[in-house]
Amino acid sequence: MPACVPGRWLACALVLLLAGCASLSPHERRAAAGRAVAARSMQVDCARADACALPSPILAMARETLAASTPAAPRHRALILDRAPDALLARIHLIRSAQRSIELQTYIFDEDDAAQLVLDELQAAAFRGVKVRILVDQLAALRKVETLAALSSLHANLELRLYNPVLDRARLPLPMYALASLCCWKQLNRRMHNKLLVVDGLVGIVGGRNYQDDYYDWGSDFNFRDRDLLLAGPVVRDMVANFDAFWTAKRSVPAEELGDVARYLRANGPPPPPHHAFHNPARVRALLAEVADEAVLRARFVAPALAVADVQFIADLPRKHRLEPAPGSEAAAQAGATGDGLRGLIADAGHEILLQTPYLVLSESAQALFRGLHERPAPPRVLVSTNSLASTDAFLAYAISYKYKRRYLRDFGFEIHEFKPFPADVPLELGARGAALPEPEEAPEDAPIAPVATRRDRLGAGPLSLRERRLEERGLRSTPVSEAARPSPFASSGGLPVRLKRAGLRTGMHAKSMVIDGRIGVVGTHNFDPRGDTLNTESAVVIRDPAFAAALAASIRRDMAPANAWTIGRRDDAPIFSGIEYNLAKLSERMPVFDLWPYKYATSYDYVPGPDCPPTATPPSPFSPDFRACNRPVGDFPEVDLGLKWLGVRVFTAFGSGLAPIL
Structure with a gap:
């Protein structure tokens, strides 16, 4: 239990009282955890040295790349995973192809279709003889204590740990979260935001995607525009080393040792292996149909992978979360490894x-950096792709960003392009493998499906009838499917998206990427925000290669194109007293509270094609002399059905600047 600080004794006493009433004695806790360990199967379904792994052209590429690499001349292959279903397909294929080890690290792990499919495959890999290690941040680690108990007692080859658990729990219901906020705010606010998947120490996937339908175009009403990197080469060893540092950290606790999981095990014993009916089994079948298709795998993941040499993995370590590192100590020096590395790249930028x-909220150090760049005699051009209020999943973060639009444009020279909720031209997959599939009521009797990774009878949950087995094989068991929801109301920076004027399948920005001078490309987990600098642990891959940088730049510019984004530009001057209005708005913005001036410096503009404005994919510059010739103002919050959200934005603009460091 965290130590209480002066001024919070009452809250701490309440937490201790509630925890004490429900907690286990050390002997009971050890006994419950022992039940999970004793229940783990030792059965290995495959006697082959390769663990009956699926042959993989991706792993073959990785072995060839590593064999050709030397310390003096490292070689790598890198592929941008822009298409969401392909990002899931690559993960499933690599897990099935693993022969020795799988390391998975993530912030969010839900229990919807995409997450369940990955869980199924991880369980199957453990039974094949592969060592599987799963590390999830506590705040968004699966929905049910039952699932955590099942995984902790499943197999000797599968281990699950939760990072930085608060109040001795794997799951924090809302009342417990409120208490934790009162007594243990510093601990609660320090999260592991890293995302990583490594197979056999040969291939790694890093980037912004968590394990939830929204990240793979499987959401029914909202999906994220996100980006991962698939990497092969010596840098993968650095990823494994960083994972090991988190895995062995004191803050990483085996699931079965946490109070709520131990209580479940003590009361109920180890539950059956976790598997829920797929909400959309047809979509699962369509993706699994490609998991062993060598032609598809080579075309999508091997042939387009770029040969690159200079690749660096920069990542924070768990020591960043020491509550009070001594100034000048190694812990303090390591505290901002990822943030410091990214700021160093920005500081060295020459022209662009x-x-x-997704969240344009800058730390004080980042603001000072961009202000200094803009004050150079020949400042670099800074183009920013971020969310609009209509597309964001973080309403509070957008409200703070909205407050500082004048500063971003005038003081930093930002050219801001805010993502539309219904972009016309981004990698969004619809149809068999993606969103907007109708849910089938029943599959035809001869419908093919790749083997589901967990068979309940094979994993010791008892035999099923023939009819039940046939239904389960098709993902059509009659078990009710729980309504899709985020694993925690606190999993993102500000809750669910705002209401729009029209219905449709919405897309929100979640990618975290950067290109410097057309020669350095960065993809990672850091949102370039205060949380990433000081509170979250983060990671990023830096590739110094013009071809890779060009490919990444093209992807980002596509998201900024007029069909996909609104441009933020200065609002037209008031017909009278424009100077007074500007100064009042500037003064109001500077106030830490009471920023109540209703007229902001900037607003949103949309490109309007016409005789003198041909359709273009080039993001317009709001500083161009002819900007208004082809761009018309569309209001501060286009597409949004504001209602009371207008009041919310104004309130957080006025009073919420103090929240910026934690958004």
Whole structure:
């Protein structure tokens, strides 16, 4: 239990009282955890040295790349995973192809279709003889204590740990979260935001995607525009080393040792292996149909992978979360490894920075950096791709960003392009493998499906009838499917998206990427925000290669194109007293509270094609002399059905600047 600080004794006493009433004695806890360990199967379904792994052209590429690499001349292959279903397909294929080890690290792990499919495959890999290690941040680690108990007692080859658990729990219901906020705010606010998947120490996937339908175009009403990197080469060893540092950290606790999981095990014993009916089994079948298709795998993941040499993995370590590192100590020096590395790249920029972040909330150090760049005699051009209020999943973060639009444009020279909720031209997959599939009521009797990774009878949950087995094989068991929801109301920076004027399948920006001077490309987990600098642990891959940088730049510019984004530009001057209005708005913005001036410096513009404005994919510059010739103002919050949200934006603009460091 965290130590209480002066001024919070009452809250701490309440937490201790509630926890004490429900907690286990050390002997009971050890006994419950022992039940999970004793229940783990030792059965290995495959006697072959390769663990009956699926043959993989991706792993073959990785072995060839590593064999050709030397310390003096490292070689790598890198592929941008822009298409969401392909990002899931690559993960499933690599897990099935693993022969020795799988390391998975993530912030969010839900229990919807995409997450369940990955869980199924991880369980199957453990039974094949592969060592599987799963590390999830506590705040968004699966929905049910039952699932955590099942995984912790499943197999000797599968281990699950939760990072930085608060109040001795794997799951924090809302009342417990409120208490934790009162007594243990510092601990609660320090999260592991890293995302990583490594197979056999040969291939790694890093980037912004968590394990939830929204990240793979499987959401029914909202999906994220996100980006991962698939990497092969010596840098993968650095990823494994960083994972090991988190895995062995004191803050990483085996699931079965946490109070709520131990209580479940003590009361109920180890539950059956976790598997829920797929909400959309047809979509699962369509993706699994390609998992062993060598032609598809080579075309999508091997042939387009770029040969690159200079690749660096920069990542924070768990020591960043020491509550009070001594100034000048190694812990303090390591505290901002990822943030410091990214700021160093920005500081060295010569002529152009492409920056993509879902939440445009800058730390004080980042603001000072960009202000200094803009004050150079020949400042670099800074193009920013971020969310609009209509597309964001973080309403509070957008409200703070909205407050500082004048500063971003005038003081930093940002060219801001805010993502539309219904973009016309981004990698969004619809149809068999993606969104908007109708849910089938029943599959035809001869419908093919790749083997589901967990067979309940094979994993010791008892035999099923023939009819039940046939239904389960098709993902059509009659078990009710729980309504899709985020694993925690606190999993993102500000809750669910705002209401729009029209219905449709919405897309929100979640990619975190950067290109410097057309020669350095960065993809990672850092949102270039205060949380990433000081509170979250983060990671990023830096590739110094013009061809890779060009490919990444093209992807980011596509998201900024007029069909996909609104441009933020200065609002037209008031017909009278424009100077007074500007100064009042500037003064109001500077106030830490009471920023109540209703007229902001900037607003949103949309490109309007016409006789003198041909359709274009080039993001317009709001500083161009002819900007208004082809761009018309569409209001501060286009597409949004504001209602009371207008009041919310104004309130957080006025009073919420103090929240900026934690958004």
